[in-house]
Amino acid sequence: MPDIVLIGGGHAHLFVLEAFANAPLTGARLTLITREAFAPYSGMLPGRVSGQYAIDSGEVDLKRMAERAGARFIHASATAIDRAARHVVIEGDAPVPYDLLSLDIGIVPDVASIPGAAENALIVKPISTFRRKLDGLLADLGDGRVRDLVVVGGGPAGFELAHALRRRADRMPVSPGGIRVTLAAGRRLLGGVPERGRRLARRSLAEAGVDLVEGTRAVRIDPDAVILDDGRSLGAQAAIVTTRAAAPEMLGRSGLAVDGSGFLKVRPTLQAEDDDRLFAAGDCVTLLGQERPKAGVFAVRQGPVLAENLRRAAQGRALRPYRAQRHYLMLLADSRGKAIALRNGLAIRSRLAFWLKDRIDRGFVDRFDDGS
Ligand SMILES: Cc1cc2nc3c(=O)[nH]c(=O)nc-3n(C[C@H](O)[C@H](O)[C@H](O)COP(=O)(O)OP(=O)(O)OC[C@H]3O[C@@H](n4cnc5c(N)ncnc54)[C@H](O)[C@@H]3O)c2cc1C
Structure with a gap:
């Protein structure tokens, strides 16, 4: 057997x-x-x-x-x-x-690559423990303990999380001035994505009120700031790290x-x-x-x-080869009810793409978890 x-x-x-x-x-x-x-x-x-x-x-x-x-x-x-x-x-x-x-x-998270990340930042991976960490962050946002939130990492996860936190922060009864959300995107926002896709992404961040910092990398995370390699320091009572994992x-x-x-x-x-x-x-x-x-x-x-x-x-039978597709649809949701759809070098931003992403994602989970 x-x-x-x-x-x-x-x-x-x-x-x-x-x-x-x-x-x-x-x-x-x-x-x-x-x-x-x-x-x-x-x-x-x-x-x-x-x-x-x-x-x-x-x-x-x-x-x-x-x-x-x-x-x-x-x-x-x-x-x-x-x-x-x-x-x-x-x-x-x-x-x-x-x-x-x-x-x-x-x-696993590559926390060693940014000194201070392990102690001072909320690390997205593994996602399974993110829920617990998120609960704490939301409580801090609600209590007004966090006024400056920095998402470190300009890949798809960082882009979507910065939007998601912006939307969540907008609903917090915090005043005056509200909560500032900054995306520290490293050298380039969404590297690997065609320039038109990046333009759409920058525009969507600006519309949502997410500050974007590009062209510089985070080199250290302190308890109250993210330090960049050009010497700047971004105030951050909370930082979320979504950079490369190991x-x-x-x-x-x-x-x-x-x-x-x-x-x-x-x-x-x-x-x-x-x-x-x-x-x-x-x-x-x-x-x-x-x-x-x-x-x-x-x-x-x-x-x-x-x-x-x-x-x-x-069963001792011959195996099938897997062939990885070269082109695939990437859907990046923003906080304004739109998503950027990217495929074969094309990029569009629309409500339809947001609807499609929601449908695909919920369909995936429902397939394996019918709640019964
Ligand atoms: C915020 C965010 C948004 C993302 N959105 C998208 C998206 O829209 N589209 C997309 O294509 N990708 C997305 N990604 C990337 C995606 O998360 C990963 O590519 C995907 O989860 C990888 O799946 P996996 O099957 O390799 O393993 P995972 O989903 O990472 O699962 C691995 C599992 O193995 C368990 N495990 C690990 N080590 C052990 C061990 N030693 N013993 C027992 N169990 C163990 C872990 O606990 C975990 O449950 C996103 C990532 C993030 C962070």
Whole structure:
């Protein structure tokens, strides 16, 4: 009886659990090891911050999904993989043996890159703990303890969170002068996005009343300020860091084949470069020959292929290759009920795009979590 063990409740593993619930694999034992009982869907996080969605929405109940898939549910953190013994080491419990192992464990915050970030800033990743941190921030905003809020990081998450916080702050009964929200976007807002998309993004920030600081990077975060590399200091009783994240240490520590940044190298079959029993998907991997940015859309597209390949591997059948799409639709929601849609170098900003993003995001969560 093959033992199939999944580590992490990331986006791709939701598809694996769904596939095994829909078509159980006779004779196989499935296990999910997850640090979190609920998988937060990243696309809806800014909307939870802004108040567009209820604060406790946009999460998938992993225990219930595991039950439906007939999987053992182990609520624990995996700390290492012992490939010689073929088991997973988990915190505070006996090792979990495997025949096939799949990792969908996301990324961890790279707090070391900005001194003071760990002590003084609210770090977005892991998203699962962001809810707790957010509660504290909202209380501080409501009490008037935070008058200057700085979001550090000019990628899609930083852009959306700055808007979301602006919208939330606008509803706070704070006066006079209100709460200032600044986006410290690093060298360039939305680097990698075509210039027209960036222009639309700058305009939407200006319309919303978010101050944008570009062309300079945050080098330190103090308890009451974000310090920039041009010597400026942005007053900040609260700072939120959404800059680049790093690979989970467990990968390198377990002696797996990782790239220069510590991400697991996988082949198109989503198997590790040097291990046919080890599969992985999502942000924690580098797909050899098809490198792409870290985005949930890839974890989502890899999910069905991962599910199918785990099944085929358990049955000793040939595996399917995954092909990463070159172009994909990126939707960036703002606080004015519009979103910027980006694809194939084109960019538009409209209410329709906002509606579409809401529909896609809610559809994703409803697919896996029907609330029953
Ligand atoms: C604010 C924000 C908005 C975003 N919006 C979008 C968007 O609109 N579109 C988009 O494409 N991308 C978006 N992203 C990026 C997106 O969050 C990631 O690309 C996506 O979550 C990656 O999914 P994943 O499956 O790799 O893992 P994750 O969703 O990160 O899940 C990994 C899971 O594994 C668990 N885990 C980790 N280590 C262990 C361990 N050792 N043992 C057990 N469990 C473990 C974690 O607790 C976590 O639950 C956004 C990111 C942020 C921060």
